[in-house]
Amino acid sequence: MSSAIQKRRAIPGFGLTLGITLSYLSLIVLIPLAGVFVKASGLGFDGLLHTLGSPRVLASLKLTFGSALIAAVFNAFFGLFIAWVFVRYKFPGKKIFDAFIDLPFALPTAVAGIALTSLYATNGWIGSLLEPHGIQVAYSPLGVIVAMTFISLPFVVRTVEPVLAEAEKELEEAAATLGAGRWVTIRRVIFPTVLPALLTGSALAFARAVGEYGSIIFIAGNIPMVSEITPLLIIIKLEEFDYAGATAIAAAMLTLSFVLLLAVNILQAWTRRSAKR
Amino acid sequence: MDITIKNVRKTFADFPALAGVDLHIESGELIALLGPSGSGKTTLLRALAGLEPIDAGQILFGATDATNLSVQERKVGFVFQHYALFKHMTVADNIAFGLSVRDGKTRPTTAEQKRRAIELLELVQLKGLEKRYPSQLSGGQKQRVALARALAIEPRVLLLDEPFGALDAKVRKDLRRWLRELHEKTGVTTVFVTHDQEEALELADRVVVMSKGRIEQVGTTAEVYEKPATPFVFDFLGSVNLLAGDVQQGKLKLNGLSLPTDTKLSGPVDVYVRPHDLRLVEPTSDGLDAQINFVQRTGPLVKAVAKLAYDDSKVDIELGHLDPMALSLKPGTQVRLLPVSFGLFARMPHAAVQTLPDVVPNAVPEQRGDRARG
Numbered sequence: 001m002s003s004a005i006q007k008r009r010a011i012p013g014f015g016l017t018l019g020i021t022l023s024y025l026s027l028i029v030l031i032p033l034a035g036v037f038v039k040a041s042g043l044g045f046d047g048l049l050h051t052l053g054s055p056r057v058l059a060s061l062k063l064t065f066g067s068a069l070i071a072a073v074f075n076a077f078f079g080l081f082i083a084w085v086f087v088r089y090k091f092p093g094k095k096i097f098d099a100f101i102d103l104p105f106a107l108p109t110a111v112a113g114i115a116l117t118s119l120y121a122t123n124g125w126i127g128s129l130l131e132p133h134g135i136q137v138a139y140s141p142l143g144v145i146v147a148m149t150f151i152s153l154p155f156v157v158r159t160v161e162p163v164l165a166e167a168e169k170e171l172e173e174a175a176a177t178l179g180a181g182r183w184v185t186i187r188r189v190i191f192p193t194v195l196p197a198l199l200t201g202s203a204l205a206f207a208r209a210v211g212e213y214g215s216i217i218f219i220a221g222n223i224p225m226v227s228e229i230t231p232l233l234i235i236i237k238l239e240e241f242d243y244a245g246a247t248a249i250a251a252a253m254l255t256l257s258f259v260l261l262l263a264v265n266i267l268q269a270w271t272r273r274s275a276k277r
Numbered sequence: 278m279d280i281t282i283k284n285v286r287k288t289f290a291d292f293p294a295l296a297g298v299d300l301h302i303e304s305g306e307l308i309a310l311l312g313p314s315g316s317g318k319t320t321l322l323r324a325l326a327g328l329e330p331i332d333a334g335q336i337l338f339g340a341t342d343a344t345n346l347s348v349q350e351r352k353v354g355f356v357f358q359h360y361a362l363f364k365h366m367t368v369a370d371n372i373a374f375g376l377s378v379r380d381g382k383t384r385p386t387t388a389e390q391k392r393r394a395i396e397l398l399e400l401v402q403l404k405g406l407e408k409r410y411p412s413q414l415s416g417g418q419k420q421r422v423a424l425a426r427a428l429a430i431e432p433r434v435l436l437l438d439e440p441f442g443a444l445d446a447k448v449r450k451d452l453r454r455w456l457r458e459l460h461e462k463t464g465v466t467t468v469f470v471t472h473d474q475e476e477a478l479e480l481a482d483r484v485v486v487m488s489k490g491r492i493e494q495v496g497t498t499a500e501v502y503e504k505p506a507t508p509f510v511f512d513f514l515g516s517v518n519l520l521a522g523d524v525q526q527g528k529l530k531l532n533g534l535s536l537p538t539d540t541k542l543s544g545p546v547d548v549y550v551r552p553h554d555l556r557l558v559e560p561t562s563d564g565l566d567a568q569i570n571f572v573q574r575t576g577p578l579v580k581a582v583a584k585l586a587y588d589d590s591k592v593d594i595e596l597g598h599l600d601p602m603a604l605s606l607k608p609g610t611q612v613r614l615l616p617v618s619f620g621l622f623a624r625m626p627h628a629a630v631q632t633l634p635d636v637v638p639n640a641v642p643e644q645r646g647d648r649a650r651g
Contacts, residue, residue, distance in 0.1 A: 168359070168361060170357045174423075175378075177326055177351075177354065178375035178378065180378040181349060193364070193365065
């Protein structure tokens with residue numbers, strides 16, 4: 001068996017590495033995830049329905065996924081914009097600004113949370129300017145969106161950047177010689193080229209935003225039914241020693257995230273089929 | 278449409294890519310811009326398309342001054358070395374792109390665009406491939422689609438930047454012949470860039486040889502090959518032997534050998550002789566004594582390297598394989614060589630001791646030393 005495989009492959013050790021890979025993935029990813037579902041199923045169908053159907057849980061799910069979606073769409077636009085500027089133009093201080101983009105990656109989430117809260121609180125720099133106009137960011141759903149947008153920005157920029165950089169300048173030149181103006185070239189030639197990467201980046205941003213906890217709980221204020229995100233709800237359940245309830249919510253989040261990511265993946269495969277070389 | 282280029286200059290940073298270029302291209306002509314890398318040939322082509330703004334000079338399409346027209350306004354068809362096809366569009370959409378981006382009134386209907394695309398596909402002999410994506414085509418097919426796309430806008434001139442550079446030798450030869458035929462059919466003024474002398478000589482009506490941002494010579498393929506105007510052209514177009522000679526009273530003196538010329542030069546000269554112009558002659562006639570070092574037989578050609586007796590320098594010789602002299606040729610043979618045709622240029626100060634690089638056995642399989650990249 002092993003000799004047959006060694007004959008076919010230039011690099012030996014396929015059986016061993018495959019075994020290690022699968023065991024590792026199971027140990028690290030699959031078993032904990034399965035555990036969530038096992039624990040949650042201990043509630044029984046009625047119990048599950050009761051926990052998930054409670055208005056507080058529904059409101060938090062709506063807030064978490066809704067805000068994450070808005071943040072992802074927002075970042076898709078501005079991330080693309082930023083990536084474009086960084087790839088296409090040279091300007092003084094570009095290196096420093098480039099490093100800034102990664103800050104949300106590197107910053108401990110609690111630090112980001114404190115910073116955002118002190119900025120957007122009604123007596124903060126930005127909050128005090130918005131307050132007279134009746135816009136309240138901190139301690140409201142808007143705060144959740146702001147925090148999610150902040151922490152998920154790098155995903156879009158960093159996924160789109162290499163694709164934009166690689167897009168041949170010749171494609172634009174070809175479009176120009178064929179009579180296409182700048183706007184038409186962007187819309188019909190460049191945008192379709194970066195669309196798959198843009199979808200990937202947005203999906204990553206979305207996933208990150210859904211799972212974010214640390215930076216949001218400071219700015220959100222965590223008012224039940226208004227600005228309470230689902231991960232926080234899980235913590236609250238745990239503190240009440242309602243382990244089954246906590247895992248039920250976790251399982252719901254997991255399922256929702258999985259379905260959404262699957263949908264994005266299908267969409268991506270569809271756009272990529274024609275865009276590949 | 279004829280093209281007039283007047284004293285065009287372009288400098289990149291400190292590097293003069295075009296150092297004052299003047300050229301007139303007749304309507305319907307097929308012209309090759311030939312030169313080594315860095316000679317400015319691609320810059321000139323891109324300047325014609327408006328893709329490269331020029332620093333000074335004028336470009337006229339017919340009587341219209343195109344110098345300040347935008348790329349879009351110039352209506353030129355441009356074909357890139359690496360095809361530059363839109364990968365997310367089908368072949369038909371690629372070809373119709375130029376029609377589909379026209380303004381409201383001049384834009385043909387979708388059905389008309391499709392009809393044109395299919396018509397052009399037929400012209401480039403790719404009928405039936407309209408629904409494919411570029412990723413599903415071979416390199417040669419891609420370049421034909423690119424050409425059809427460029428022709429769709431009914432360009433005033435067709436510009437091709439090393440169109441066959443990315444293709445393998447066999448496909449390149451086929452496409453070359455095919456492009457020539459296509460040109461006869463469409464009659465569009467065509468300028469193409471190449472560093473491959475064989476391609477330029479085989480395809481073009483006239484060849485423009487460029488070096489260091491200047492035009493060295495413009496002429497028909499026969500003119501530039503047989504009567505090179507400068508040592509550079511001599512060296513670049515085909516292989517050549519360089520000998521040191523002397524002109525006295527209108528006669529070329531080569532180590533005792535005296536040859537008639539019509540040159541106005543006098544004094545020390547550089548003598549450029551093509552390998553096939555070094556004839557083998559009977560030992561009793563006038564000539565230069567030499568010893569054969571190396572013989573290689575490739576198809577209809579016999580190539581040899583000989584060492585001249587008078588100064589030990591090496592020269593390349595080429596004979597037809599039917600030449601009676603060729604049969605007996607082998608290393609060690611004593612021969613007598615007579616230059617039957619040559620170019621004379623005043624001796625460059627540095628050229629006195631310069632010899633051309635020795636021919637390496639097994640290298641240069643092509644007749645004229647194809648310089649194409651691998």
